[in-house]
Amino acid sequence: MKLATWNVNSLKVRLPHVLQWLEASPVDVLCLQETKLTDDKFPIGEIQAAGYQVAFSGQKTYNGVAILSRHPLSELVKNNPRFDDEQQRIITATIAGIRVICAYVPNGQLVGSDKYEYKLRWLEALQGWLRDELKNYPNLALLGDYNIAPEDADVHDPVAWKDQVLCSDAERAAFRQLCELPLKDAFRLFPQADKLYSWWDYRQMAFRRNRGLRIDHILLSLPLAERCIACEIDKTPRKWEQPSDHTPVIATLKP
DNA sequence: ATGGCCTCGGTTCGAGGA
Secondary structure (H helix, E strand, O other), X not given: OEEEEEEOOXXXXXXXXXXXXXXXXXXXEEEEEOOOOOHHHOOHHHHHHOOOEEEEEOOOOOOXXXXXXXXXXXXXXXXXXXXXXXXXXXXXXXXXXXXXXEEEOOOOOOOOOHHHHHHHHHHHHHHHHHHHHHHHOOOEEEEEEOOOOXXXXXXXXXXXXXXXXXXXHHHHHHHHHHHOOOOEEHHHHOOOOOOOOOEEXXXXXXXXXXXXXXXXXXXXXXXXXXXXXXXXXXXXXXXXXXXXXXXXXXXXXXX
16 A cells, blocks of 8 residues: 655646656555646546546645545545635545545745744644544544655755744644654654655755755554555656656555 | 746736745
8 A cells, every 4th residue: 555645836737747657656545735726627537547536625826635546535524624724735535444634734934924823823723633533543644745844854954944934943843743643754664865855946956956855744643654664755756847846755554 | 146946827927835
């Protein structure tokens, strides 16, 4: 069982990449963020033709999330039921006995800004909701673009990024609170090479210079963490023409 | 050198992303 997450930065632009990647990497579940499509524009046909069922929740211009699955999706929920949010950032479904939550955490823009305060409120509400969700669904996976680099090891230049958005103490504390639910960062369940990231700025040849951040994560409840045998970041699509600035993260679970 | 790039909406620039 393979679960993956990928911020595609416009599914309209990146659909060929998604289909190409799935052909080479046929995961069971793929969570997408920043689809940037209203639901009437979602490319259902192309995704079904690739062998995936799909659930999605979009809006115009910004945000938008989707879950692609080789197995049936049930108990679909859009957004956090406890957080009134016009922005479409969460979609949840039960797939093969796993509660799969696909999340696009707000960026926060600038520490101290209104958007940053919204990000912290949003994360607190997420944590509150998941605390109860875990009681109903012990097999729970939270996949997505967290817009948080949890540790300095997840940052190419921790000095430059110190106290900046994505790296601030309050954001990292919110990430740790999710981990204390408890949920396990699948990537850190295993020894990993240094300087592995999931996002690189489009500017300054950041990808070529590997000036990135690890901000896309797969958090697993304890029963799933015990089943997890691998977690990898696949940099391949970041090398393609007209790439997303993010690249997929994949967790492999044994039956 | 206090920006550099990409996407969208809607026009050829501004907002937002991270």
